[in-house]
Amino acid sequence: MHDRWSQFATALESGEPDRVNDVIDEIGEMSLDERVELFDVCFDEVTQTYEAAADGYVRQSLVRVADQLTPGIPTVMAVDNDDRSIGADEADIRDQTDAIGGFLLEALTDDDGRVRQSARRGLQDVFRTYDALGDEETLEALVIKLEEMAAEAEGKQQKDLRETKADAEFSLRSGVARLVEGFETEVDDSSNLDT
Secondary structure (H helix, E strand, C coil): CHHHHHHHHHHHHHCCHHHHHHHHHHHHCCCHHHHHHHHHHHHHHHHHHHHHCCCHHHHHHHHHHHHHHCCHHHHHHHHHCCCHHHCCCHHHHHHHHHHHHHHHHHHCCCCCHHHHHHHHHHHHHHHHHHHHCCCHHHHHHHHHHHHHHHHHCCHHHHHHHHHHHHHHHHHHHHCHHHHHHHHHHHHHHHHHHHC
């Protein structure tokens, strides 16, 4: 995975749209286990490269990589079902989601609107992951943090922060975790009827 990340990093730093999009697509097509492993290999470098990048497109590309690395609902479901093939447990998923969420919150304050929009899309996945984990406390804390950040911002940055806060509030109301739990209960009940 280290060699693969080295190739990805070179393409991302190039700022060439075709190469960048190929990397984003390839990460998106990875198995859950591969993405968990890639996070461990590359996340520190993603954040360092972001901080050093003067080019907004390169920063946006790194935000898009972080979005692809967000564990997401499928990973939470795999962990809930004791799927050992992904090589992660709930604590790992939370740690990764916390790290990616923190990075994307920082990206929401970027001067480049493209970066902020990519961060907002990525945070929607972070919010859904917390929701699937049943972690309302973290979602509530993010709503408060986003409100504080919006109060200190102005213009388009403030607008993006308020819209992201609305996304977090929606996740609190949506109850994906409750829907998934209900579905799993229904499946378990129907499988018990078959025996």
